[in-house]
Amino acid sequence: MSTQTSAADAAATIAPYATGLAGVNQSVNMKFKDFLWWSLGILALVVLTVRLLEIGWSKLRHVSAMSMPAREQGYWKVSQWSWMPSLKKNLIYAPFWRKRHNREIRISSALNVGTLPSRLHSVILGLYLLSNIIYMFYLDWSESNRYALAAEIRGRSGTLAVVNMVPLIILAGRNNPLIPLLKVSFDTYNLLHRWMGRMVVLEALIHTIAWAFVQVAAAGWSSFNEKILHETFIASGFGGTIALLILFFLSLSPVRHAFYETFLNVHIILALIIFATTLIHCASASLPGGLPQLPYMVAIFILWFSERLARMFRLAYNNWSxxxxxxxxxxxxxxxxxxxxxxxxxxxxxxxxxxxxxxxxxxxxxxxxxxxxxxxxxxxxxxxxxxxxxxxxxxxxxxxxxxxxxxxxxxxxxxxxxxxxxxxxxxxxxxxxxxxxxxxxxxGHHSLDSYGHAVLFAGSTGITHQLSYLKPLIQGFNDGTIATRRVTLVWVMRDTEALEWVRPWMDEVLRMPRRRDILNIRLFVTRPKNSKEIVSGSSTVQMFPGRPSISTIMQREVEQQVGAMVVTVCGPGALADDVRQAVREVQSTENVVDFIEESFTW
CATH class of the missing domain: 2.40.30 (Elongation Factor Tu (Ef-tu); domain 3)
Structure with missing residues (x-):
């Protein structure tokens, strides 16, 4: 008799909270959905506003300075806002801690745990993660029925997991329209994508555990097993969570870096499984029209399919006639x-x-x-x-x-x-x-044409990125269509064999009219095979043995600065971090020095 009574009590006080919207605070869930999307939208609008101001300012600088000789660009050399150098030094260009940013953190030669985000990226990620945690646990903790509380947690975590999938899939695509619109690199979006993915995994796991807690209490483990194996609604949700967990462990930096090509292919397959199972989960709920999150999953499928379709058409257009x-x-x-x-x-x-x-x-x-x-x-x-x-x-x-x-x-x-x-x-x-x-x-959304002075740092094969700027800059200088009057290329290579990589293109650059008036090249050979290889061709093309002192080079360039200066770097993480540090050191109200880093972190 007591067993029957306890079963009846469980059915009355526990079972209603295992499925459906009983105990779920749907109105608050929708508010937090709005908060999350609005906060990301406002962030995008802020970045867009900043970018529009930067574009307008660079256009004004470009038009006014392109007809000026070097000595008359003094106005653009000095910072017009006293707070800007400090903001660049301590937030925009600052690494998370000390100096390391793109230099990989290696436990051993085989184990790579990735890189650290910049300070600005850390602030954005911190606010995003903190907001999700607040939304997750803003619950009615005074609720005496712990199963009702578990249902509220289940509803909140499930809603947030699906809501976060929308920006997650937008930021994952190479053809993400926000890249050219906001002029933010795919590398940055990839960083945000990874952390959003981790948050989705955490929220989906909490969602599944909260359901399992109530289901087992209401009907036991046998009922739990029955539902995940034979009930479409539960089986699809549970399968999606398992796929998310597998993807999470495969995406851990040491595993991802060790088997990157395999990871990419498995990532696509698992992502498609996750989207499909979540769509089925939302559509098969015993509610009119499915779960309220069903339209979001449809939107996710459309976004994912559209990006893949765009890549396919772009690939076909480029490569077939x-x-x-x-x-x-x-x-x-x-x-x-x-x-x-x-x-x-x-x-x-x-x-x-x-x-x-x-x-x-x-x-x-x-x-x-x-x-x-x-x-x-x-x-x-x-x-x-x-x-x-x-x-x-x-x-x-x-x-x-x-x-x-x-x-x-x-x-x-x-x-x-x-x-x-x-x-x-x-x-x-x-x-x-x-x-x-x-x-x-x-x-390619960074134009150097409005700067009077450009300093290009390259490490090893990073010369390819910097080489692409040389011909347009020299041609623009000859045509009088750009503001640039001084370009310094610093290339760090292991030995002089690297010169063969770009010889035909560099020869063409060196033969361009008035090249000597604008371009200075500094070659640093870290491991020369023979000291006789270190030969400077002229005062504008010089070669040195050993590693360069990036800080000394930057100080010298600032002393000879022409108008506003831009410093770009493409190469190994250690070189990029050294250049970033040197740029931060020279920030002051007496000069304008902008920094651009080209990187492919994965």
Whole structure:
């Protein structure tokens, strides 16, 4: 009799809170949904406002300074706002702690635990994570029925998990429209994506545990097993949580870095499983029209499918033409375990400086694609225009009817890049030709044209990113269309073999008219094989043994500063951190020094 009574009590006081919206404070859930989306939207509007102000200010500086000689750009050299240098030094450009930012934290040669976010990124992430925790646990803790409280936790965590999936999927895409709109790098969005994903996993796990707690109390473990195996609503939700947990453990930095190519493919499959099971979970609830979160899951599927569709169309447009066929890549093995890759696209493609693209090759892990900085771009007129214009000067309209060649330098590390180099090396020829595909270009939203002074730091193959700026800057200087009057390129390389990577392009840069008036090149060879290799070609192209003192170089450039200065860096994390630190050291009201870092953290 007592057993029957306790079962009846459980059915009356516990079971109603196991499913449905009993005990769920749906009105508060929707308020927190609005708070979360509005806070992210307001953040985007703030960034957009700042970007519009920056664009307007740089346009004003560009127009007013492009006709000025170097000595007359003093107005733009001095900071117009006394608080800006301190803000740059202590927040915008500051690493999370001390100096380390993009230098990887390694436990051993095989274990990499990733990088630290910047101070500004840490503030944004901290506010986001804290707000989710507050929303999660803003509950009626005075509720005496702990199963009713568990139901409220279940409803809140489930709502937040789905609500967070919407920005999670937006920030994951390469074709994210916020990248060009807000001029924020994909690298930053990828950081936010990783942390949003972790929050979704935590909220989904809490959601599942809260349901299991009530279900087991109401009907025992046998009922729990029955539901996760045979009831569509519960089985889909439980399956989605398991997939999220698997994805979480695979995404941990040591695992992700050790098996990155495998992780990428598994990540896509698991993400699709998670979206599908969550959609089924929301649609199969015993409520009219399913759970209230069902429209969000439909939106997530549309966003995910649209981004994949955009990538597919972009890939097809770039690499196939009915008249010229498919893209062909010429791969040249070079000293220093590097490959120089030139992709001959079958159509004209507008490629700006500072861009990168994802590339893949037939016969070299064709399912894999990786990002590489674009070093050089050549536009070719079609055959008819070549006959009409035998000189090498062609109109823009003629070039737009032709084709484009895009070049990269790819260092052979492991996996895909090593296979590429080995394939070219064992052929016995100076180069090989394979069918290939390029997706992009991406990024390239940082213009240097409004700055009177540009300092470009490159480490190893990072020269490709900086090289892409040289020709446009020198040409713009000759045409009188930019404000830049001084460009300093600092390239840190292991040995002089690296010069072969970019020799044909650098020779063309060095032959450009008035190059000596604007460009200074400083080459630092950290491990020269022979001291006789260290030869300075002229006062504007100098070579030095050993590692450079970044701080000394920056101080010297500031002493000779022309107008506003921009400092960019592309290379290993340690070099990027040194340049970041040096830029912070020279911040003052007496000069304007902006900093741009090109990185692919993963």
């Amino acid at each position: 009915s008249r010229r066929g498919f893209t062909e890549a010429v791969i040249e093995p070079l000293p220093g375990d590097c490959s120089r890759v030139t992709m001959h696209l079958p159509r004209y493609l507008d490629v700006g400086p500072g861009t990168h693209a994802y590339i893949r090759f037939m016969g070299v892990s064709p399912w894999e694609n990786h990002p590489f900085s674009i070093a050089w771009v050549e536009h070719h007129p079609n055959d008819a225009d070549r006959e009409l214009h035998r000189e090498k000067s062609y109109s823009n309209s003629a070039l737009r009817k032709g084709t484009t060649s895009v070049s990269f330098v790819i260092g052979a590390q492991t996996g895909f890049t090593r296979q590429l180099f080995d394939k070219a090396s064992i052929s016995g020829n100076s180069s090989i030709r394979v069918r290939a595909a390029m997706e992009g270009p991406y990024s």
